[in-house]
Amino acid sequence: MTRGVAGDAQLALLLDVAAAPKPGNVDRERDHHDLRFEQFLAGAVGARPGLDAAAAGAPVGEAFETAVAGMAERARDNTQFGALLLLTPLIRAAASADEVTRAAATDVTEATTVDDAVQFYRAFDHTDVGVADPPAELADLDVRRGADAIPAVRSRGLTLSAVVTAGAPTDGVADEWASGFERTFDAAASLCAGTAALPERIARTFLGLLAEAPDGHVAARHGSAVAERVRERAAALEDADRATIDAWADELVDRGINPGTTADITTAAVFVALSRGVRV
């Protein structure tokens, strides 16, 4: 009996938040004052019907919207929106092949339709998502308009892939869709290669991703200069001891700087690693 693709995705959501230290994120050892550990547990439980739908072959947009609705209903905040946007096509790819690959995931995103885009916009009505302002000529397609933007999506005939990748390269999640999940699969390879306890490998992988590129969520909330300084500091700490990383994690939480996009990619990488047989 397979352990189940939807279960792998749900466990990836849980392991991501349980790993520590993940500087700036809610983790096993840290809450933000307005976002707590148990909300991520609740979000992972609420998302399950959407994950199940994706594993059963539902359209990406529909499965994603179901996952976000359930997450928001249980967590009462946006805990895992970006992670679900990465997991949904990866689940579809994993469910239809012996092994999830970049090619299979790209096939899924490239096959998305206008109806998928419509469902994606509906997902924004369930929760507040921190995104950067779109260019002026795309204001009618601002995702934060939710269902109000659907006529514009339909009249332009935009697929979900077109809508999501319009955010690349300023949004790390969008960039994964555009690049065929390059960083996700690179990070998954490092998770598969390690021998430490899985939460420790996840925390190290998060730090490596954070050192590699400025976090999109931090950039949207605090500006690109702050995001770049966070990246530089992560790069300087990649080989640091646990206490030093812990101290920086505490500092980022105190400052309200949460590299959520990097956590989303980490979660997607954990899913790929689990689907390849990595175990707790």
Add this chain to the structure above:
Amino acid sequence: MTRGVAGDAQLALLLDVAAAPKPGNVDRERDHHDLRFEQFLAGAVGARPGLDAAAAGAPVGEAFETAVAGMAERARDNTQFGALLLLTPLIRAAASADEVTRAAATDVTEATTVDDAVQFYRAFDHTDVGVADPPAELADLDVRRGADAIPAVRSRGLTLSAVVTAGAPTDGVADEWASGFERTFDAAASLCAGTAALPERIARTFLGLLAEAPDGHVAARHGSAVAERVRERAAALEDADRATIDAWADELVDRGINPGTTADITTAAVFVALSRGVRV
């Protein structure tokens, strides 16, 4: 849209292990050297198909066996066997009524059959469960024999309720089946009444349950004298400050004393509270 009975049960499993301090248990802040936090997350994910089956009205024994098989496969240890034995009939009761009640739960356990008992014995083949030796005249019904005991179960015509309640009053989980979930619902009432953050209420409820009766799992592993001393210490600490309870929690983990039965009842109480509308 209902948040879902199976989701409430899964979230109860997660919130129970996330609450801290729960003296002697694996919790958000503590691992046992041979049992780690992430194994409980994996167990809760693996159990989900069994929880879904119970919510859909599957027989109690079949749903329980499915839940235990999935838990053991993902967690690679027995993380939540007792909790699942409490949750399964409670899920069935919650799914068939507007509100889960002791009467509805008792109806479910009293309606269990010999086939349910057979599935229950099969569940023991998936994982090692720490239980006390049965009386000599019941040796052929020792649950640790797993499927080997099925002919004895069938020839005696024992229902699941008869098998489980044979363990009362030495086993706290069995006692819940025998009493109509008395302590579960009392603890749920206290969870519903509190105003602190839910994990904090769960930790306090655990301590209250631990102070109330010797833990069956501790008694089976370390003897009834140790279980009684743990109960007395919990009673003395019910109004203690966090640091004092934390220190005792560390001590119990160091000594390998894990009040798992009390955690099982706590998990069941969290489920009842969630089904009554308590939120994270």
